[in-house]
Amino acid sequence: MNTGSVKLNPQELRHGIYNGPLIDTIENLSNISTFKKATSTTNDKRMKGEEMVLRYFALQDDWQNYEKPMTSYLNTYAETNRFFNNQTIEKLSITFKDNFEKCLELYGEFTFKTFDESKKRMKSNTALFDAQMLSMTIVNPSMDELVTLNKN
Numbered sequence: 001m002n003t004g005s006v007k008l009n010p011q012e013l014r015h016g017i018y019n020g021p022l023i024d025t026i027e028n029l030s031n032i033s034t035f036k037k038a039t040s041t042t043n044d045k046r047m048k049g050e051e052m053v054l055r056y057f058a059l060q061d062d063w064q065n066y067e068k069p070m071t072s073y074l075n076t077y078a079e080t081n082r083f084f085n086n087q088t089i090e091k092l093s094i095t096f097k098d099n100f101e102k103c104l105e106l107y108g109e110f111t112f113k114t115f116d117e118s119k120k121r122m123k124s125n126t127a128l129f130d131a132q133m134l135s136m137t138i139v140n141p142s143m144d145e146l147v148t149l150n151k152n
Contacts, residue, residue, distance in 0.1 A: 040124035
């Protein structure tokens with residue numbers, strides 16, 4: 001319940017309105033410590049990490065038919081798929097974890113990060129998250145191939 005004066009963001013609203021197995025899974029995946037570190041959501045009070053996982057699920061499912069705005073696209077995906085069965089949820093979780101691990105292997109500390117030369121710091125970037133995660137899903141390299149790439 002929102003008893004404060006802070007307006008809920010779209011993911012906070014989705015979390016309440018479309019609650020079910022999909023949102024529960026998204027919440028669990030967004031709490032993986034290495035994910036929180038890679039996405040700079042360690043202190044995530046506004047569910048940014050959850051929205052990133054939802055973005056991945058929605059885009060990997062049907063990126064070819066994406067239409068602006070992203071908020072509506074994510075709302076539709078969350079509403080339509082809120083009661084996915086256990087088998088589908090498990091498949092989504094495995095796909096997410098596998099592709100996240102591939103990103104970590106290939107990009108290391110630069111996973112989902114842009115580098116600001118003037119400030120000498122890296123910053124998490126949602127568009128880069130989308131691009132890296134979806135490219136791993138579409139290209140689907142094996143972990144062995146990524147390890148070999150990093151050795152060269």
